Amino acid sequence: MTRRGRMLALLCAVQFVLVLDVTVVGVALPAIRRDLGFTAGGLQWVVSAYVLAFGGLLLVAGRLADVLGRRRLFAAGIAVFTLGSLACGLAGSAGALIAARALQGTGAALATPAALALVTTGFPDGPERTRALGVWTAAAPVGGAAGLLLGGVLTQGLGWPAVFLVNVPVGAAALALAPRLLPRDQATPVERWRGLIPRLDLAGAALGTAAVVAVAYALTRAEAAGFGDPAPLGALAVATLAAVAFVGWERRAADPLLAPGTLGRRPLAAAVLVSLVLTAATTPPFFFITLHLQSVLGWSPTATGLASLPVVLAVVAGAAAAPRLIAARGTGTVMSGGLALIAAGVLVLTGITADGGFATAVLPGQALYGLGLGAGSVAATTAGTAALPAAQQGLASGLLNTAAQVGTALGLAILVAVTAVPEGTVDGFRAAFAVDAVLTAAAALIVPAPTQTRSVPAVDGA
Numbered sequence: 001m002t003r004r005g006r007m008l009a010l011l012c013a014v015q016f017v018l019v020l021d022v023t024v025v026g027v028a029l030p031a032i033r034r035d036l037g038f039t040a041g042g043l044q045w046v047v048s049a050y051v052l053a054f055g056g057l058l059l060v061a062g063r064l065a066d067v068l069g070r071r072r073l074f075a076a077g078i079a080v081f082t083l084g085s086l087a088c089g090l091a092g093s094a095g096a097l098i099a100a101r102a103l104q105g106t107g108a109a110l111a112t113p114a115a116l117a118l119v120t121t122g123f124p125d126g127p128e129r130t131r132a133l134g135v136w137t138a139a140a141p142v143g144g145a146a147g148l149l150l151g152g153v154l155t156q157g158l159g160w161p162a163v164f165l166v167n168v169p170v171g172a173a174a175l176a177l178a179p180r181l182l183p184r185d186q187a188t189p190v191e192r193w194r195g196l197i198p199r200l201d202l203a204g205a206a207l208g209t210a211a212v213v214a215v216a217y218a219l220t221r222a223e224a225a226g227f228g229d230p231a232p233l234g235a236l237a238v239a240t241l242a243a244v245a246f247v248g249w250e251r252r253a254a255d256p257l258l259a260p261g262t263l264g265r266r267p268l269a270a271a272v273l274v275s276l277v278l279t280a281a282t283t284p285p286f287f288f289i290t291l292h293l294q295s296v297l298g299w300s301p302t303a304t305g306l307a308s309l310p311v312v313l314a315v316v317a318g319a320a321a322a323p324r325l326i327a328a329r330g331t332g333t334v335m336s337g338g339l340a341l342i343a344a345g346v347l348v349l350t351g352i353t354a355d356g357g358f359a360t361a362v363l364p365g366q367a368l369y370g371l372g373l374g375a376g377s378v379a380a381t382t383a384g385t386a387a388l389p390a391a392q393q394g395l396a397s398g399l400l401n402t403a404a405q406v407g408t409a410l411g412l413a414i415l416v417a418v419t420a421v422p423e424g425t426v427d428g429f430r431a432a433f434a435v436d437a438v439l440t441a442a443a444a445l446i447v448p449a450p451t452q453t454r455s456v457p458a459v460d461g462a
Helices: 003-023 028-036 041-055 056-070 070-090 095-122 127-158 167-181 190-194 196-200 203-224 231-254 266-298 303-309 309-329 331-351 360-385 390-417 424-445
Strands: none
Touching: 003 041, 003 070, 003 095, 003 167, 003 390, 028 095, 041 056, 041 095, 041 203, 041 390, 056 070, 056 095, 056 203, 056 331, 056 390, 070 095, 070 167, 070 390, 095 127, 095 309, 127 266, 127 303, 127 309, 127 360, 167 303, 167 424, 196 360, 203 231, 203 424, 266 303, 266 309, 266 331, 266 390, 266 424, 303 309, 309 360, 331 360, 331 424, 390 424
């Protein structure tokens, strides 16, 4: 394997673990509640603390990667994530576990934009970079699906702390390999370190993070309490105020976190929008099908985890086909086509029944939306990263990943509310799938025409 291949393998392995930690705790939640004395309402924070820290800090983490160096921030993120994983496994109280999960999410936020920036700057522009992006992109949904299976196996065999402690040796290995496999950051002169604080735009970072965290919190709370509850409404008001203040500050900041006009670049704006829609459209069906198989059809956690393998294979196939499709049709067409496949697949899922539907609805539906997710994700990442120069690849990654995290929360908030409208679990899932299909099809129609991405020179430093 070439040096670049080994680098890509390391970055993909880490991405796999970071996304796995979003879903791996799902099966372990009942045991965690029993052992640590969580209330029913408090238990959601085992998941939410990780997601809020992860999603809220991505934008500023992308900027840090560009300023401090991609390898430095990647290593720092893995160190924080590994420490948080150890703290989770050793937690003896509900509060300690929630704090440790937030620490895990912080580490994931630091590492993710740096990892994507290392991929885009470490491979030459063209087919080789697009193939590398395809492999890296596929690692995320594979990790999410593997979390469902691994969570059940570890919890049943070793207890719930194992779902966190399994990350520790992986993180230690990544830290040991990073200096050997990742390109060295440029030496940072003393003068650059002295000017670091002004360059980081701390005020903009605080306002931007507050806006994203408030939005994510509002959407997370709305899943359980509804959009009419004071908590999500108040959080949305805070998010609006923070966003307005952020825009105003960035217009006059000397070195803004997000320069005015950045999102006005058509390829970048399209990629950010599609990144949001991709996760909003596919995350809810993933969880709803898991609930359907276990709660309605009575499948075991292990069997349910194995049932997710077809969608994983479909995502990999879609990501593998994306480079050729992009070369032939352009990123815009592939993004739009990916969304159309997702809409078709989710529509097929409306065929589930209280007696079954795996072979006739779940399997073909997952295959279609998996293909769309794989191809669409690679196209969105390719278009988004190519829209900004090499020195801003961390920022591009932060924007794309922030959109994906917000999309996950938005999709769940909307479609969980839809499932509560009809009488009966299966009818609720069907209604959610139908709404999902309509909204995703509409998004496919408004994606811009094929984007022409320009070359971004590869560099080895920050």
